[in-house]
Amino acid sequence: MGKVIVVTSGKGGVGKTTSTAALGAALAQRNEKVVVVDFDVGLRNLDLVMGAERRVVYDLVNVIQGDAKLPQALIRDKRLETLFLLPASQTRDKDNLTPEGVEWVINELKRYFDWVICDSPAGIERGATLAMRHADVAVVVTNPEVSSVRDSDRIIGLLDSKTLKAERGERMEKHLLLTRYDAARAQRGDMLKVEDVLEILSIPLLGIIPESMDVLRASNLGAPVTLADARSAPALAYFEAARRLAGEIVPISMPEEKRGIFGKIFSRRAA
Amino acid sequence: MNIFRLFNKQRSAPLARERLQVLLAHERAASSCDLVSILREEILAVIAKHVQVDAERVHVKMDRSENMSILEIDVEIPLDPALQAA
Ligand SMILES: Nc1ncnc2c1ncn2[C@@H]1O[C@H](COP(=O)(O)OP(=O)(O)OP(=O)(O)O)[C@@H](O)[C@H]1O
Ligand SMILES: [Mg+2]
Numbered sequence: 261m262g263k264v265i266v267v268t269s270g271k272g273g274v275g276k277t278t279s280t281a282a283l284g285a286a287l288a289q290r291n292e293k294v295v296v297v298d299f300d301v302g303l304r305n306l307d308l309v310m311g312a313e314r315r316v317v318y319d320l321v322n323v324i325q326g327d328a329k330l331p332q333a334l335i336r337d338k339r340l341e342t343l344f345l346l347p348a349s350q351t352r353d354k355d356n357l358t359p360e361g362v363e364w365v366i367n368e369l370k371r372y373f374d375w376v377i378c379d380s381p382a383g384i385e386r387g388a389t390l391a392m393r394h395a396d397v398a399v400v401v402t403n404p405e406v407s408s409v410r411d412s413d414r415i416i417g418l419l420d421s422k423t424l425k426a427e428r429g430e431r432m433e434k435h436l437l438l439t440r441y442d443a444a445r446a447q448r449g450d451m452l453k454v455e456d457v458l459e460i461l462s463i464p465l466l467g468i469i470p471e472s473m474d475v476l477r478a479s480n481l482g483a484p485v486t487l488a489d490a491r492s493a494p495a496l497a498y499f500e501a502a503r504r505l506a507g508e509i510v511p512i513s514m515p516e517e518k519r520g521i522f523g524k525i526f527s528r529r530a531a
Numbered sequence: 532m533n534i535f536r537l538f539n540k541q542r543s544a545p546l547a548r549e550r551l552q553v554l555l556a557h558e559r560a561a562s563s564c565d566l567v568s569i570l571r572e573e574i575l576a577v578i579a580k581h582v583q584v585d586a587e588r589v590h591v592k593m594d595r596s597e598n599m600s601i602l603e604i605d606v607e608i609p610l611d612p613a614l615q616a617a
Contacts, residue, residue, distance in 0.1 A: 410554065449545065
């Protein structure tokens with residue numbers, strides 16, 4: 261049976277879709293069977309980030325409503341044999357997702373895939389609670405910024421109360437993925453530090469993804485950043501996070517400050 | 532970068548951290564409030580069966596840490612044995 265992961269945040273635009281695609285591709289590159297599922301019904305984007313937007317025929321809502329069989333809706337990645345996408349519907353709204361339908365789809369996917377990665381919509385409403393409902397593990401995507409940290413705290417509360425695992429009295433495994441981290445700003449004291457966010461949210465750290473142009477470039481190309489440029493800083497950080505998800509013990513590498521020669525001289529003086 | 536700006540402006544991150552800590556302590560307390568008050572009533576009732584306690588001296592608190600939530604129950608029981616129920 262595969263593992264179900266929800267990538268969630270509360271706040272919008274913090275990097276859930278980017279992270280779902282990057283982690284999915286990183287795990288698939290380890291030859292594990294992966295499906296990424298877009299739960300953002302009405303505002304789907306995972307297809308674009310994965311570069312599969314022109315191949316979408318059927319979607320999650322079609323499958324739930326019985327208009328398509330599950331295998332018909334799955335899109336195999338052109339670059340990685342073991343990576344699949346189950347897209348969301350762009351035209352319907354999220355009321356078309358029924359709890360029973362979602363449960364059936366997730367249980368089917370678990371039988372065939374090693375990893376079922378659910379890209380949650382923003383917010384704390386129905387769409388987000390449905391996406392987290394069947395998760396075994398939650399990846400809480402957070403930016404080092406006050407409103408994102410606050411919303412992550414709300415989401416952690418929901419993960420501990422509204423999921424099947426929580427209702428059964430089991431412990432929900434939660435990991436913090438700190439994204440869009442700017443080491444230089446944190447160093448200057450203008451951005452929350454890794455330790456600050458960890459102390460406030462008190463869940464274990466899965467990885468630190470630096471703020472990087474490479475992420476934008478990858479989404480322009482329609483490839484997860486771990487495929488578009490596997491040696492870029494954000495890709496390396498996502499590979500590390502994926503290894504941790506898979507249970508390996510990997511020490512966290514702190515993002516380096518990117519400085520020109522000018523910055524180097526200056527910071528030495530300031531120190 | 533302007534060197535004067537660096538010395539004039541206070542670092543903002545420590546303030547952000549402090550504001551978050553205060554705010555989230557509040558919000559967490561509010562969201563676990565219902566559960567805590569139910570637990571408090573029931574715990575009080577059980578203890579009162581055996582020992583006489585002052586309702587004001589029973590403190591129930593919920594705290595979250597890395598791997599679990601911690602339920603802290605603090606009950607003051609009077610020393611005087613005469614006050615203990617049979
Ligand atoms: N590490 C990063 N560095 C630079 N830009 C990033 C990084 N991570 C994400 N972004 C950018 O931030 C924007 C939002 O990212 P993304 O769509 O992944 O967020 P989201 O949480 O899925 O948003 P929504 O809540 O709307 O679904 C995108 O333009 C993306 O390219
Ligand atoms: Mg998204």
